[in-house]
Amino acid sequence: MAGRIVAGVLAPHPPHLVYAENPPQNEPRAECGWETLRWGYERLRKSLEPRDYDVIVVHSPHWKTVVGHHFLGLPHFASKSVDPIFPNLFRFNYDLNVDVELSQAIADEAKAGGLTTKMMTNPEFRVDYGTIISCHLANPAWDKPIVAISSNRAHYYFSNEVGQTEQLALGQATARAIEKSGKRALLLASNSLSHRHFTEEGELPEDMSNEHIYHHGQYLWDMHALKLMREGRIREFLDEMPDFIEQSVSECKEGSLTWLFGALGIPTYPAEVHAYGTVIGTGNAVVEWDPSRAAVEAK
Amino acid sequence: MSATLGLIVPGRPHPLLAPEQSPGWQRLRDGFERARKTLQDSDADLLVLYSTHWPSVIGHQIQADPNPTWTHVDEEFHELGSIPYSFNIDAAFAETYRDCAEARGLHARTVNYHGFPIDTGTIVALKLLDPDNRIPATVVSSNMYADRAETLVLGKAARDAADKMGKKAAFISVTALSNRMWTEWIDAADDRVSSDKDDEWNRKLLEFLDAGRLEDASQLMRTFTREANADSKGKAFWWLAAAMGQDNGYAGKVHAYEGLWGTGAAVVELIPDANAAQDQEFDEDDVDVYGGDRNVLSGSPSGSPAPQSPSPATPVAVPDPTGVRTDAAPKPVGPYPHARLSGDFLFVSGMGPRQPGTDAIPGGPVRDADGEPLDYDVAAQTRATIENIKTVLEAAGSSLAAVVDITCFLIDMDRDFATFNAVYREYFEKNGPTRTTLEVRALPTPIAVELKAVAKAP
Numbered sequence: 001m002a003g004r005i006v007a008g009v010l011a012p013h014p015p016h017l018v019y020a021e022n023p024p025q026n027e028p029r030a031e032c033g034w035e036t037l038r039w040g041y042e043r044l045r046k047s048l049e050p051r052d053y054d055v056i057v058v059h060s061p062h063w064k065t066v067v068g069h070h071f072l073g074l075p076h077f078a079s080k081s082v083d084p085i086f087p088n089l090f091r092f093n094y095d096l097n098v099d100v101e102l103s104q105a106i107a108d109e110a111k112a113g114g115l116t117t118k119m120m121t122n123p124e125f126r127v128d129y130g131t132i133i134s135c136h137l138a139n140p141a142w143d144k145p146i147v148a149i150s151s152n153r154a155h156y157y158f159s160n161e162v163g164q165t166e167q168l169a170l171g172q173a174t175a176r177a178i179e180k181s182g183k184r185a186l187l188l189a190s191n192s193l194s195h196r197h198f199t200e201e202g203e204l205p206e207d208m209s210n211e212h213i214y215h216h217g218q219y220l221w222d223m224h225a226l227k228l229m230r231e232g233r234i235r236e237f238l239d240e241m242p243d244f245i246e247q248s249v250s251e252c253k254e255g256s257l258t259w260l261f262g263a264l265g266i267p268t269y270p271a272e273v274h275a276y277g278t279v280i281g282t283g284n285a286v287v288e289w290d291p292s293r294a295a296v297e298a299k
Numbered sequence: 300m301s302a303t304l305g306l307i308v309p310g311r312p313h314p315l316l317a318p319e320q321s322p323g324w325q326r327l328r329d330g331f332e333r334a335r336k337t338l339q340d341s342d343a344d345l346l347v348l349y350s351t352h353w354p355s356v357i358g359h360q361i362q363a364d365p366n367p368t369w370t371h372v373d374e375e376f377h378e379l380g381s382i383p384y385s386f387n388i389d390a391a392f393a394e395t396y397r398d399c400a401e402a403r404g405l406h407a408r409t410v411n412y413h414g415f416p417i418d419t420g421t422i423v424a425l426k427l428l429d430p431d432n433r434i435p436a437t438v439v440s441s442n443m444y445a446d447r448a449e450t451l452v453l454g455k456a457a458r459d460a461a462d463k464m465g466k467k468a469a470f471i472s473v474t475a476l477s478n479r480m481w482t483e484w485i486d487a488a489d490d491r492v493s494s495d496k497d498d499e500w501n502r503k504l505l506e507f508l509d510a511g512r513l514e515d516a517s518q519l520m521r522t523f524t525r526e527a528n529a530d531s532k533g534k535a536f537w538w539l540a541a542a543m544g545q546d547n548g549y550a551g552k553v554h555a556y557e558g559l560w561g562t563g564a565a566v567v568e569l570i571p572d573a574n575a576a577q578d579q580e581f582d583e584d585d586v587d588v589y590g591g592d593r594n595v596l597s598g599s600p601s602g603s604p605a606p607q608s609p610s611p612a613t614p615v616a617v618p619d620p621t622g623v624r625t626d627a628a629p630k631p632v633g634p635y636p637h638a639r640l641s642g643d644f645l646f647v648s649g650m651g652p653r654q655p656g657t658d659a660i661p662g663g664p665v666r667d668a669d670g671e672p673l674d675y676d677v678a679a680q681t682r683a684t685i686e687n688i689k690t691v692l693e694a695a696g697s698s699l700a701a702v703v704d705i706t707c708f709l710i711d712m713d714r715d716f717a718t719f720n721a722v723y724r725e726y727f728e729k730n731g732p733t734r735t736t737l738e739v740r741a742l743p744t745p746i747a748v749e750l751k752a753v754a755k756a757p
Contacts, residue, residue, distance in 0.1 A: 065375050066480045067560075080414040085356050087412045116483055122377040124370050126416065150374070154482040157528070197356045199444055200406045280357075 003183040005175065006051045008264045009044060010229075010257055010287040011188040013060070013133035014279035015083045015090035017041070020206055023140060027091040033206030040275020040286035041137045047272065047288060048138075048186065055099045056139060056146045057106070057174060057263075058188040061254030062130030063150035068116030069170055070150035071103045074123055081129045089205060094132050099145040102181050106147060109180075110173040115166065134190040144186075149174075151254040160242035160253060167255035168238075171262020178263075189260035193225055194218035194248035194283035201280065214281030221248040222276065222283035229271040229287055234261050248283070260289075269293040301461035302543045302571060303343045304469040305513065306334055307535070308428070309564035310352045310420020311475075313487075315427055316379040320487035323557035330555025330566035331427040337568050338428055343469035345389060346429060346436035347396070347457050349538040350473040351531040352420030355440035358406030359453055362438045363393035364415060373419045376560075384422050389435035392464060396437065399459035403452050404589035420473035428471070439538075441531050447521070450534045452589045454541025462621075470542040474535035476501040476563030477527040485560075493561030500527035501563035505556055508567045511549035511575045513540050514634075530562070545585070546634045548575050587624050625694035628687050629653035632743050637691045640756055645701075647691050647752040649708070651744060652683030655690075664745035665710065677715040680748050681722040688752050696757035702732045704753040712738040715747055 018026055020033035063070065075098050083090035107117040131148045149170070155163025178185045196214040213219045221244055228237040237244075238261060245253045252258065261267065267289050274286040308331065313321070318328035338346075353360075368385040393409050400407035421438045429436070439453065454470075461468040477497035481490075492498040500523055507516040517540035520533025543549075549569040556565040622636035623645075631637065631648065638647045652661050662679030666672050689699050707723075709715050716736070732752070742749050 063374055066482055067375060067484060068482075070375075070377075082412055082414045082416055084353065084416050084418070087410050087415055091412060091414060118378075118484075120377050122372045122381060124381045125372040125374075125377050128374070154480075157479055157482070197444075199356060199358060199442070201357050 001182055003178045003181045003185065005178060005187055005263060005291055006053045006184050007048060008187040008260045008289040008291070009138065009189065010260065010285055011134040011138055011190055012192045012284040012286070013062070013130040013190045014192070014282070014284060015086045015129060015133055016205065016279050018092065018133050018136055019089040023136065025093045028089055030206050033208060034211070034277060034279060036277040037275050037279070037284055037286065040277070043274040044138065044286050044288055047274070053144065053184040053186045055102055055183055056135055056144050056186045056188060057102070057149070057178070058131050058134055058146055058190055059149045059151065059256040059259045060128050060130035060134065060190040061151040061251055061256055062128040062190075063148065065118075065150040065152055066154050068118050069107070069110060069152050070118045070120050071107045072098045072127070072146075072148040073100060073103060073119030073121040074098060075100050077125070077127050079126050081126060081132050083129045090129060090133070092129070092132055092136075094127060096127065096135070096142060097145040099147050102177065102183060102185075103147045105181055106149070106174050106177040109177040110170055113169055113173045115170060115173065130190045134188045138186065138188055149259070151256065153254065160245050163253065163255055164238065164241055164258050167258040168262035171259040171264070174259070175263040175265065187260055187263055189256035191254065191256040192251040192282045192284045193222045195251040196249045196281060198281040211278055212281070213278045213283060218248045218283055221250075222285070226273055226276060226285055226287070230273055232268045232270045234267050238266065251282075264289055264291060267294065301458055301466060301468050302470055303467040304338060304341045305539055305543045305549065305569035306338070306428070306469060306471045307508070307539065307565060307567040308334065308424050308471065308473055309475055309559050309562070309566070310350060310418070310423050310473040311559050311562070311564070312373050312376055312379055312382065312419055312423055313559060315382065315423045317487070321490050322488065323490050324487065324559065327555045327557050327559060327564055327566060328427070333554045334566050334568055335428050335430075337570075338434070338469055341469065342467050343434055345392060345461065345466040345468045346425070346434050346471055347461070347468050347542065348421055348424060348436060348438040348471045348473055349441065349535050350418050350420040350424070350438055351441045351475070351535050352418035352473060353438065353440040355442045356444070358408060359400055359442055360440040361393045361396050361407060361409045362388055362415070362417070363390045363409035363411040364388055364413070365390045367415060367417055369414060369417070371417065371419065371422055382422055382426065384417070384426065385432070386417070386425055387432040387435050389437055392435070392460060392466065393437045395464055396439065396457060396460040399463065400453060400456040403456050403459070403587065405449070405452060405456065424471055424473045434469070441534055445534065447537050448586045449589050450537040451541040452586060454538040455587065457538070457542040458544065470539055472535035472539040475530035475559070476504055476565055478530035478562050479528045481561040490560060491558035492563050493558070497527045497563060501556065501565070505553050505565055505567070508569065509551045509553045511551035511569060511572065512547040513543060513549055513551070513569055514545050514547050516540070527563075543569065543571070544634060548572060550575055585630070588626060623691065623695040625691060627655055627694065628690045629655050629658065638695050640695070643756050645692070645695055645697055645754045645756050647688055647754065649749045649751045650684055650687045650691065651742065651746040651749045652680040652687065653744060653746070654683070660744075660746055665747050666745045675747055677718045677747050678722050680746060681719050684748050684750050685723070685726050688750060692754055697754050699726060701754040701757070702727075702752050703755060704733045705735075706751040707734060707736040708739045708742065708749040709736065710739060710742060710747050719748060
């Protein structure tokens with residue numbers, strides 16, 4: 001039986017969301033905070049419940065590579081992840097399993113498609129916090145193995161268009177490898193939308209009276225992007241993505257969302273927006289694409 | 300003098316983990332070794348690092364864990380192996396640095412968390428420059444939104460902190476020059492700078508540094524960034540120049556320059572040398588206090604909390620145990636404070652009539668832009684000059700009444716002396732400070748009068 005993608009999710013990774021959840025793995029404690037987004041992740045988890053899956057494939061902008069696309073290549077990693085930007089919020093003891101077989105299969109498929117790839121096989125490697133946060137919020141039970149893919153940023157030397165093209169190709173290779181594997185995969189694109197941060201933090205990080213979008217222009221861009229997602233107009237969104245990235249300082253520059261669109265075959269069916277909210281001024285949305293809707297839309 | 304040595308070193312892990320794989324990487328390793336010996340032979344008792352490998356968003360973060368210990372693996376070059384480390388961090392200095400940064404208007408905080416991921420660049424620099432942890436260190440992050448002015452203020456705050464604690468600091472910038480990496484796997488033995496253009500720009504920059512012209516190199520970085528894809532826009536050079544004193548007075552030495560995975564990598568030392576001082580360009584971007592948001596998206600949004608900034612009318616004495624600088628007096632036209640306390644006396648630098656903030660000259664300039672003479676009002680210039688001296692004295696906690704000696708410089712004694720003297724008399728009694736008045740051919744700006752004062756210490 002052919003493998004398939006059970007869902008693709010825009011799954012942003014602000015450490016604030018894990019901090020506010022107070023899971024036992026995270027050292028700092030919070031009173032509350034960012035409920036809109038956290039409840040959005042709750043809705044996502046409920047939406048995923050009826051659809052069993054074998055593996056989570058996550059593309060994270062905080063595993064930064066320039067020489068190709070890297071993949072975790074050992075079956076198990078356990079350590080402590082400390083966010084270098086928000087160490088006061090995120091010091092998370094993780095223990096995760098990797099589907100090395102699928103990891104290698106995606107890397108091979110990408111390589112066959114002309115991309116540069118590398119398996120990461122150093123057992124002392126610390127898994128990046130973007131990967132951990134997106135995986136934790138989508139699946140706090142940590143009962144599924146993951147495939148973690150780095151964010152290649154060679155496009156910084158070229159253009160956003162070049163980066164998008166490469167990420168689309170990586171997404172397509174990911175879909176081909178999943179199909180050949182016979183596995184059911186949940187895909188997570190660990191990106192924010194607009195990404196201009198406030199550069200100061202209050203004494204109490206979860207004081208929500210400080211939380212709002214950094215700039216109205218960012219909000220307009222975020223709403224425009226979400227409108228295109230909700231209407232299934234991803235081809236248009238991809239055409240506009242370089243402008244979106246430039247004008248909203250979007251984290252989508254790092255390619256996770258474009259990778260997801262490539263893997264989903266550039267969806268023409270509506271996405272489900274589970275939540276939109278801001279974190280320290282950046283725009284974040286939890287958005288789900290259910291490929292089974294593609295067939296429904298086609299009828 | 301707090302800066303005893305400046306170093307510029309690359310932060311990628313190859314010279315540490317795999318020098319044998321490439322002749323260039325080995326030469327960089329050898330360069331590190333020569334810099335290590337210079338450091339060992341110096342009297343440095345503190346290492347202050349700025350690493351472009353440690354980006355920050357929330358202001359400026361300063362490492363304050365007294366003994367960070369971990370095993371690090373580089374996220375890109377993980378196949379080169381792991382790097383166990385255990386460093387000796389001067390936590391007290393880190394706290395002082397934070398305080399000095401905040402005193403200059405920056406948002407800064409220390410980090411002291413077990414398992415904090417110290418960046419590859421810092422690890423490489425400390426392992427190769429001070430492998431025995433002989434000298435306590437700290438490291439400050441590279442804020443991704445900070446522009447040149449903000450980064451200069453961060454560098455000045457490092458110097459403030461070293462001065463305040465009486466440290467002889469080696470300031471170390473961990474940075475590449477050009478920063479265009481190879482995007483495919485290469486044979487290590489073939490590594491070189493990834494473009495001839497970048498290579499030529501790197502060599503121009505290194506000419507400056509080899510001649511000890513650090514401030515000139517700092518100012519060149521604006522152009523260098525546009526032309527050669529500088530590492531983090533050249534911030535590490537701005538920080539280093541500011542921390543070292545914003546001048547060109549160094550004996551420079553380039554210990555190594557090689558391509559490092561396509562980037563320009565150099566090991567450079569800069570030792571303060573009074574005999575090496577050279578002419579330098581006036582820096583129109585130079586500021587002493589950070590006063591606002593970083594203006595990435597056309598300024599602070601309406602409704603967002605506006606960062607606090609000092610009022611221009613309020614004298615701001617920045618933390619320097621003996622130097623006095625204030626925004627309420629005209630900006631110096633060179634690398635000197637408005638005043639300096641020494642022993643029982645406060646020495647005020649030569650002061651003219653220029654107005655703080657605008658540089659306008661009350662009474663008008665003495666010549667136009669083409670050098671043609673203009674009529675000017677020496678009374679207005681004299682009054683503004685003495686008022687500027689009064690402002691500096693008050694910023695230092697003193698007053699005109701404490702002045703014991705004044706040296707006066709006029710560009711036209713015949714024309715101006717009588718008028719100058721009349722205004723002078725408005726401020727100083729007959730039994731006031733001793734005075735010497737000289738005629739000089741010109742002054743650095745188009746003014747007719749300059750005064751230098753010595754006052755009793757406050």
